[in-house]
Amino acid sequence: MRLDHCTWFEVDAYLTRCRGIIIPVGSTEQHGPLGLIGTDSHVARAAAERVGDITGALVAPALTVTPAPFNLSFPGTISINAELFSCMLKEIVTGLAGQGFRRFYFLNAHGANLESLTALRCDDPGTRVMTRSWWDFSPVQTMRDDLYGDWEGVHATPSEIAITQIDHRRIAVSEESREPPARLDRATLTSLTGDRHGPPDGHRRRYPDGRVGSHSALARPEHGRQLLDLVVRCVVEDYNQFVSDDSIADQAE
Numbered sequence: 001m002r003l004d005h006c007t008w009f010e011v012d013a014y015l016t017r018c019r020g021i022i023i024p025v026g027s028t029e030q031h032g033p034l035g036l037i038g039t040d041s042h043v044a045r046a047a048a049e050r051v052g053d054i055t056g057a058l059v060a061p062a063l064t065v066t067p068a069p070f071n072l073s074f075p076g077t078i079s080i081n082a083e084l085f086s087c088m089l090k091e092i093v094t095g096l097a098g099q100g101f102r103r104f105y106f107l108n109a110h111g112a113n114l115e116s117l118t119a120l121r122c123d124d125p126g127t128r129v130m131t132r133s134w135w136d137f138s139p140v141q142t143m144r145d146d147l148y149g150d151w152e153g154v155h156a157t158p159s160e161i162a163i164t165q166i167d168h169r170r171i172a173v174s175e176e177s178r179e180p181p182a183r184l185d186r187a188t189l190t191s192l193t194g195d196r197h198g199p200p201d202g203h204r205r206r207y208p209d210g211r212v213g214s215h216s217a218l219a220r221p222e223h224g225r226q227l228l229d230l231v232v233r234c235v236v237e238d239y240n241q242f243v244s245d246d247s248i249a250d251q252a253e
């Protein structure tokens with residue numbers, strides 16, 4: 001159930017039954033020649049809304065403007081600093097906790113969000129905050145590996161682009177984007193986890209078309225459907241587990 005499609009009366013009634021909320025978190029940044037600027041936000045939103053449909057959980061509007069300073073040399077990227085992002089997260093959970101929400105499940109799709117998300121705490125008694133990135137689940141990692149191997153890379157990945165191809169435009173593959181980018185070794189790929197990239201100018205010089213070890217042209221909408229179905233199955237189980245220890249009945253006593 002989308003929060004922005006509810007009336008406040010409906011949210012009030014929801015809170016008498018359950019007190020969890022799913023908050024999708026993406027980015028607004030370049031994703032190479034074949035990925036939409038909103039790739040991460042589209043992926044987080046698509047997964048969260050499907051999980052909401054299955055579990056009945058409320059799904060907040062996606063947080064789409066987040067830290068991506070390393071991509072500012074590519075036109076279209078919008079970035080805020082990590083400090084501001086952390087403040088925003090804190091205000092969101094504090095405000096919702098004041099209304100009675102107790103379980104905050106952040107469904108993340110952008111590595112550079114993780115530092116602020118994992119540091120986030122809510123001070124209200126009885127609240128819990130959890131962050132999962134859609135790629136965290138081992139069956140999902142296995143599927144990405146089976147589909148693309150090392151060509152998954154770390155940015156503008158074929159898997160994230162495949163997921164956006166379900167609901168959004170598919171960009172035509174050009175002569176240049178048909179070719180793979182420079183291959184990165186495992187050590188380099190690992191060192192870039194969490195988007196630990198340098199300043200924007202150097203980042204664009206190193207990765208001129210925006211792909212970071214990812215062969216985006218391998219993306220197919222049918223892969224996207226398989227991946228998203230699996231992500232949703234994993235998140236449904238994880239979310240249900242996360243909210244299972246919050247008993248409204250206990251609270252009412």
Ligand code: NI
Nearest residue numbers: 039040156160
């Ligand atoms: Ni991305």
